[in-house]
Amino acid sequence: xxxxxxTETIYLFSIILFIIGLKFMxxxxxxxxxNLISGLGMLLATVGTLIDPRIKNLGWIFSxxxxxxxxxxxxxxxxxxSSIPSMVSFFNFVGAVSVLTISISGFVNLPILKEKSLFxxxxxxxxxxxxxSTVTISGSLVSLLKLQGFFREKWxxxxxxxxxxxxxxxSFLILSFFILLKSEPDLYLFLLLSLLSFLxxxxxxxxxxxxxxxxxxxxxxxxxxxxxxxIGLIYENVVLISIGTLVGSSGxxxxxxxxxxxxxxxxxILLGNKSQVEEAKIAPSPASxxxxxxxxxxLLAYARKLIIxxxxxxxFSGAGQIxxxxxxxxxxxxxxxxxxxxxxxxxxxxxxxxxxxxxxxSHEKIFDYDEIQDEFKxxxxxxxxxxxxxxxxxxxxxxxxxxxxxxxxxxxxAKTIIILKRSNGLGFSGIQNEVFGYEKTKxxxxxxxxxxxxxxxxxxxx
Amino acid sequence: xxxxxxxxxxxxxxxxxxxxxxxxxxxxxxxxxAILQAPLTSGINAIHGVLILGAIIVMGNAKExxxxxxxLGFIAVILxxxxxxxxxxxxxxxxxxxxxxxxxx
Numbered sequence: 001x002x003x004x005x006x007t008e009t010i011y012l013f014s015i016i017l018f019i020i021g022l023k024f025m026x027x028x029x030x031x032x033x034x035n036l037i038s039g040l041g042m043l044l045a046t047v048g049t050l051i052d053p054r055i056k057n058l059g060w061i062f063s064x065x066x067x068x069x070x071x072x073x074x075x076x077x078x079x080x081x082s083s084i085p086s087m088v089s090f091f092n093f094v095g096a097v098s099v100l101t102i103s104i105s106g107f108v109n110l111p112i113l114k115e116k117s118l119f120x121x122x123x124x125x126x127x128x129x130x131x132x133s134t135v136t137i138s139g140s141l142v143s144l145l146k147l148q149g150f151f152r153e154k155w156x157x158x159x160x161x162x163x164x165x166x167x168x169x170x171s172f173l174i175l176s177f178f179i180l181l182k183s184e185p186d187l188y189l190f191l192l193l194s195l196l197s198f199l200x201x202x203x204x205x206x207x208x209x210x211x212x213x214x215x216x217x218x219x220x221x222x223x224x225x226x227x228x229x230x231i232g233l234i235y236e237n238v239v240l241i242s243i244g245t246l247v248g249s250s251g252x253x254x255x256x257x258x259x260x261x262x263x264x265x266x267x268x269i270l271l272g273n274k275s276q277v278e279e280a281k282i283a284p285s286p287a288s289x290x291x292x293x294x295x296x297x298x299l300l301a302y303a304r305k306l307i308i309x310x311x312x313x314x315x316f317s318g319a320g321q322i323x324x325x326x327x328x329x330x331x332x333x334x335x336x337x338x339x340x341x342x343x344x345x346x347x348x349x350x351x352x353x354x355x356x357x358x359x360x361x362s363h364e365k366i367f368d369y370d371e372i373q374d375e376f377k378x379x380x381x382x383x384x385x386x387x388x389x390x391x392x393x394x395x396x397x398x399x400x401x402x403x404x405x406x407x408x409x410x411x412x413x414a415k416t417i418i419i420l421k422r423s424n425g426l427g428f429s430g431i432q433n434e435v436f437g438y439e440k441t442k443x444x445x446x447x448x449x450x451x452x453x454x455x456x457x458x459x460x461x462x
Numbered sequence: 463x464x465x466x467x468x469x470x471x472x473x474x475x476x477x478x479x480x481x482x483x484x485x486x487x488x489x490x491x492x493x494x495x496a497i498l499q500a501p502l503t504s505g506i507n508a509i510h511g512v513l514i515l516g517a518i519i520v521m522g523n524a525k526e527x528x529x530x531x532x533x534l535g536f537i538a539v540i541l542x543x544x545x546x547x548x549x550x551x552x553x554x555x556x557x558x559x560x561x562x563x564x565x566x567x
Contacts, residue, residue, distance in 0.1 A: 018509065022490050025505050032557040035501070038509055039550045049515050055522030057532065064521070064536050065514075068543020075544070076551035084500070087552055088507050091545050098513055098541035105520050105534045218503055224510045229483075231516035233476070240515055241476065242483040247510040249487030254506065257491070354500055354556055 010048030017041030138201030222251025291442035313386015320359035511546025
């Protein structure tokens, strides 16, 4: 009895710590501390659970925790900066598999659970968890692969998509109904249900274009929170219930927050919005002009005002440091240099901020969309490093496209544009960008880091 | 109908918890500045590693001879540990870089 009270008290404290921690993460100065506080809350809650006398098999639990922690620490520490969103996706995936395992276990032990629990409706919770976890599993798996460039430029179109979605959802509901009617767990039905929701997860995450993937990730985050909460309801664990709901709601608001930023509606993601892509692909491929390094170096060195636009290509190639060196060299020549950060640049909001921060590029040189938009017309050279969609003017035209409604940098008003790009390929959203064909646009193909290294040394020789 | 009202009354504390947690969640996130979006996504991801408690409970409730549940529980705990520990370390990494940046001012 005493231990049980102890556990519940610990739970109370851990919930408080979680809330404070999350609150702190809202402020840049205290964000890191906030994370530590949440972590502490997590640790406390775990200890509280282990103390509970109803928990047996401690030895096994400990070894499992240690193995998992080691794997978790290693993978989080070794990942490249540009792969951070993929890592988040991966952890989402791992968490969802965990939920699945828990659900399966719950299902198998259904009769026992039914006796112990307050609820008669546990089966509903387990089934909902099943749906959520399998959708998250396939959803985050597909997102992970997309972020790693696996599905590049290959639009996997499924005809009658909405029909399939509806069909699968309907079958799922009917089958769930049957399962609930039976008093004993039916393994085969359960497996069929799992398969169906797995398919649904693939179907609804597959059509997602570049920036939509991040939205998907955040949405799946939120779903995972809800499943944690449901598990809490099944096993009567107050931390799971409250923190799970917390994550579910904050994750959801966050997703809406981001979707408003990108002008994408959530329903269009859930149902797939392929039609927009077709129109934009009709435009012919622009003929672009390459420029050699010496000419580019001269353009850069003799500009009076320069704006640099970082993009995913810069992060992918690890060109942060070299960019900082280039910045230093240019400033020594009394050139005014500014960085224009688009909220959608990179694979994740804040991606570019992280990249530039890592290269120690001063906050004062970094400007967001509203601050810098008017300056392009007075700029001599715009240097675009591995960015594409965020400078695509099609977003501002009345043609429907994956970028419709999104604000993009109006670099067309600048005098010269130099673009560093890996290849002649399409951007993350899979559509053409007419800027590459402009008279004033000069292309430098190749890995961003390499190009910058060569550019820098050429400039130094001038 | 009466049955459902009865449910609500019996479980009202749970309803309050869920309701309050939802509101707290919404409140906390709505004040987030744009630069913190990357660490927050990662942070929220880490926090739903609270799942590990569920995994521990499942494993803890398994009877000694129930190999199936033990194995399932073992897998669940390992995965949840990867999720939670990895998530927090990753978030810390992202925030570490922010710390350097703000120190430059």
